[in-house]
Amino acid sequence: MPSTPDRPTRMRLDREGGPVLVDGPVEVVTEDGTTHFSHRPTVALCTCRKSARYPWCDTSHRAHAPRKPDAPDRTEEDPR
Numbered sequence: 001m002p003s004t005p006d007r008p009t010r011m012r013l014d015r016e017g018g019p020v021l022v023d024g025p026v027e028v029v030t031e032d033g034t035t036h037f038s039h040r041p042t043v044a045l046c047t048c049r050k051s052a053r054y055p056w057c058d059t060s061h062r063a064h065a066p067r068k069p070d071a072p073d074r075t076e077e078d079p080r
């Protein structure tokens, strides 16, 4: 659905280093000229360039995010 003045495209910036959430469906043209389509209601666009599924976020940014000083050790969160 194309955006209109009555229904502008909505984009949400959740946090630095994370994806941009865009109301779908979307069409994304990457630097090499490839066009990617998604018909999902909300699409997470990768801004960190670490995604194996670029331009879509695959949550790889989480492994590269700076840790908060009071955050528990990752091995304590998931002892597997």
Ligand code: FES
Binding pocket: 017, 018, 019, 020, 045, 046, 047, 048, 049, 050, 051, 056, 057, 058, 059, 060, 061, 062
């Ligand atoms: S923003 Fe999530 S993998 Fe890049």
